[in-house]
Amino acid sequence: MNYTGWDLRHLRAFRGNLIYQLKELDDLIVTRLIRLVTNKIHIRKEEVVLGHWACAYSPTKQCVYNKLKDPLYDYCLFCSKPDQRV
Numbered sequence: 001m002n003y004t005g006w007d008l009r010h011l012r013a014f015r016g017n018l019i020y021q022l023k024e025l026d027d028l029i030v031t032r033l034i035r036l037v038t039n040k041i042h043i044r045k046e047e048v049v050l051g052h053w054a055c056a057y058s059p060t061k062q063c064v065y066n067k068l069k070d071p072l073y074d075y076c077l078f079c080s081k082p083d084q085r086v
């Protein structure tokens with residue numbers, strides 16, 4: 001597509017729409033990942049925090065933390081490793 005003829009108002013609207021759609025898609029993906037966790041272990045979805053490290057034992061394949069019981073994210077629920085690593 002060629003956006004060079006678009007005025008600023010259209011470009012802003014297009015950008016806003018893209019950001020909104022990406023956010024909706026991201027929410028959907030996160031919801032599904034959290035459901036994988038709540039289907040596997042006894043934890044409420046509101047307590048699940050998806051970490052950033054790869055985790056072979058996690059159903060999401062990334063480390064997962066309990067934000068209520070482990071607010072500093074010291075123990076992944078599947079591999080016991082902390083979120084902060086050297």
Ligand SMILES: [Zn+2]
Nearest residue numbers: 055063076079
């Ligand atoms: Zn882990």
